[in-house]
Amino acid sequence: MNKNKNKKFRSLTFSVAVAFLSLSATVLIIANTLQIYFNICTQRDLIAGRQKLIAQEAADTVKGYILEKSEFLKTAVKVGKLINTDKSEQKLVMEKILGFNQAFRQVVLLNSKQQQILRQSRLSNLLSGQLTEQIKKRGEEILPEVLQGKTYISPVYFDSITSEPLIIMGVPVKDSLGNFQMIVLSEINLKFMWDIVNPIKAGENGRAYVVDSQGALIAFGDIGRVLKRENLLHLKEVAKFVSDSCAYNEGKIKMSKGIMDTCVATTHAHLGTPNWAVMVETPIYEAYAPILSSLNLAAITMFSCFGFSIVASHYLSKRITRPIIHLRDAAEKIGQGQMNTKIEHESFDEIGQLAEGFNQMVEDLQKTTVSRDALIKEVHERKNAEQSLEQTAEKLEQANQELKNFVYIASHDLREPLRKITAFGQLLEKSLGNKLEGDDAENLKFMVDGADRMSQMINGLLTYSRVNTQSQPFQTVDLNKTVKELQKFELSVVLEEKNAWIEIPSPLPCIEGDPVHIRQLIQNLIANGIKYQKKDSVPEITISSKPAADNMVRIEVSDNGIGIVPEYQNAIFTMFKRLHTRSEYEGTGIGLSVCKRIVERHGGHIGVESIPGKGSTFWFTVPRAKELIIAEIS
Template identity: 30%
Template sequence: MKSETSGKSHNLATTLAIAFVLISLATLIIAGGFLLFVLFNTQRDAVAGRQRIVALQAANAVDGFIQEKFNVMEAAMRLTRTTEDRKRAMQVLLGLQPAFRQLLLLDMQDKNLFRVTRLSRNESFRLDRQLERAPFPMVKEGKRHISLVYVDTISSEPLVIMAVPVRTVLGDALGALVAEVNLKFMWDLVDSLEVGETGYAYVVDRDGRLIAFGDTARVLKGERLDHLKPVIDFTKHDNHEGHAEVTTFTGITGKKVVGTHVPLGTPDWAVITELPLKVAYLPVVQSAGTSAVIIIAMAILAALAGTMVARRLAVPILNLADTATRIESGQIGLQASLEGPLEVIRLAGAFNNMTERLQVMLDTEEERSRKLEGEISQRIKMEGALRENEQLLTNILESMDEGVLVLNRDFEYQIFNRKLEEILTTSRDVALGRKPWDVFPAFRTKAYDEITEKVKIGELKGVSERQLPIPSGEDKWVSENFSPLKDAQDHDDFKQIKIIKEYDESIPLVLCDGSKVQQVFLNILKNGAEAMAENTGDERPPTFILRVQEDDPWVRVEIEDNGPGMDDKTRRSIFVPFFTTKPVGQGTGLGLSVSYFIITEDHGGELGAYAADSGGTLFVIRLPKAGKQNT
């Protein structure tokens, strides 16, 4: 009987041991398989991500080569005013840019005005024949142009033609600057790109022809790669944005690779990167192998532990098995009871740690979901607030008792409120999106031809008002008011300042950008107010004297303060970018330099600072009268 009892006890222990081992193995296999699946997908995504980053870096490098050529050409023309200046700039540009074989300056009739070249006379005229076969009218529309790649019949080097528009300061088209660019200088750039330790990067055009690769012999042969999968995707799909998916294909060297391509847009090329398949997925295989060994080791250890402690785990192990089954059924938050022998308690604790980690993972995902929902909710609220603000602005404009109109940069009606409809007896549906002279034929009369797109400088508080005559029984003016003086007076620095106005009654028209000129006035006024506020030892009340008068061929605006003034060295430096006399953290040194650029470059005027008789500073702004702008 005793022996029989012992046998039954042994059988129960064996059964428990087998059950414990099976449960442990099942749990490890499920968890391990899931972890291997997640690891494989994570590593695969990481490989794809690295390939995308490498491809984008390569594309940025190639695109940077092309854009740098465009930028230096445009900068050379933007900094010149006369034909002689442009000739000198072209000669300097040819010396600084070894990729340029020759440069041509063309007028609006495509006539060659000037040429600089590294080639012989006969070789240089091959560019003329190339231009005859591939004209580029889009440059006259203010756009950049780059031609298809062609090969020099003598040197077998790939070339392209790049062209940028040449304009006056006021934006009038003068012609085009054309450059013949040798792409062999891009070969070294592409060859230096690192795609892992054994990968490649190369460039193809829209026809699938190889134009840049480390093996220059293949480039010189004009090899076509339209049999490669990324090249096929590029040539068949007109996709100029983003990049393609990372795929596996037979690469340029005939080996299986992982790669992708990135279209450049302009020029119509694509940069392709590829990495050998074995090299790309080596980290994936290594990580999977390591994880599999760990899982197998854990399974073996679990089996051994189950066999050793099975006889002491009768009731506790059954409870633990029941807990494991319930967790497997979906009760993730369940914890195993820590009771029984020490080994069982430890096993239950380890099991609980595993479930806690799984719970943390789930909680993290839930937190991410809640955060995403919050962001979506916030965006919806912001969009609703934006719509409310837009509606509020519309309601304010519609409820105003004055006629309000706004003209956009193309001099077309953008806002035309209800009161203005009553004043002009013209429907806004007729006016919106059209130019004034298309709505009111009287603008075509001789009396109004000189007024188009000009600003009338009246009192300084309205110097940046954009004014436009509207024909009717009497001359009426509808203004879009931007009063820099009023805005300044609302500021704390201006509340104690006396303002003296000396305005000429008959001020001619000028052509300017009202918002930019307003910014200039505000910068000068604010700097003067701060200077007078710091001049605590002067008993005179702080005062601005504002003058507007004709100074043929200019309209002259003077802003004078009675502050402490500046010495000669400071006055010579105030228009230099980043120069400031303020303490660190209180000034950027950009206000007056930007103002100087707005007046001189954007408007062809003059801006200077002088010592005033009052001991302060006198700023003098000269803007060209209508019809007197420099071209």
């Protein structure tokens, strides 16, 4: 109970609310996590598919742009008169090529030995030299390609002034028999490709750009970066394309740093010819916008549900614990004695039943028990009665003690004057002797006898009182020894006078008691047995013992005396009770009272069994000697 008192109070309402909340939160988190996970998987695939589609479309557009130029060149050299014609015709064809699209910056006609026959340019002659240098540089790679009838496309190079990206596109010029005659090379400004790359949208803020096989940026919305001749090999997706442009792009969306140095979802599509790739990047926040939106929604849902869970847990915990709190309050009130307390229950569930049961219990309690105040009152009254009883007992004890003291003092103090009366009476009787006449001598004799008897009575009283006042600590008393000593000293005279004998059929046991009082007890009983005899009969005293209950021993002193009629057998232990006159048997009527008092002091009982005319058996019980008990136990 104290242990529980020391423990901290833990609110059940709080515990129930927390439990409910924890449960709700766990369910919510698990459900939302699963939903988010599957959503992310689905959305990721969708984003990847969309991104790949955009990249492929962009690649097709860029490729279409290059193919358009290539096809135009091929058509122009087929339709235009370039073989076996004068320069003006050739010049016209080349001017038409230039005029076809601003992207054609310069056109050069080379013979089969790769010597320049004619050049037409959008640039002034002063600035046209860069193409000549490029043709010289790449001459070896141009011829094999065009001899196979293919369109030659050079790697990207940049204009020395404007830094605009350029390529050389070359097509063979064949005669009607299909023999190779000349080469038409055109310098194409990829700047004009920017206009088709710019509108390529990858979402709201996505970007598309084109890189060549070296990772150089050749088309991008921010042309400044193209003009700076940026190489994007440091970007993962670009590096992947450059390292293995033929690798199959599995179309998985990847997150990496993008061209704007931000985290993007990126993919690329390879053009094939030319060996470029279109990179498509969507800012990660946009690419994952549906996922973020779904996460947002999930978060809103979760927080809303969590909010509702808080309210619900509060409501439910209150609903569950409110009746219990009512029960507790009611129990406290009842504990304070307000027995008319009732619990008002709102629900008809188990708790409702509990409340009803509690009310019933209180009702029953009211019927079957007194109120606490009544109980306190009763206890108080009982305590008062006990106190009164104790006080009375104390007073009684005090009175008893005073009486005992009085008896002792009276008997002790009365002996001296009485002895003087007796002694002086006897002296007076001797001195007056025959001088006295008539009744005077007899009266004097009566007086001496009376004084003598009174002395005996006082001695008896003194003995009686000494049982309580002059006692010795209990010790082992050997009854055989006691009887022998009595025979030898106190009873020797009377035994001899009456020729009485004492028989002890079997040795008497040792007992635990006051040796003086026990000796007094046995002496009185033997003396009584010798005294109350028929005339001329020889007193025979038999002393025997029997075991009694509660470690007591029963001692029986039997005689062959006159016996006691049954109606007086109980009265004989009363003080001064005599069944015979003094003339029949001398005595004071105190002896058996003393015996009774000694036995009672030893915690035993005393009694008599007698057949008048045949004899009596006085018995008493006293504790057995401790040694005997220990010996028996061991």
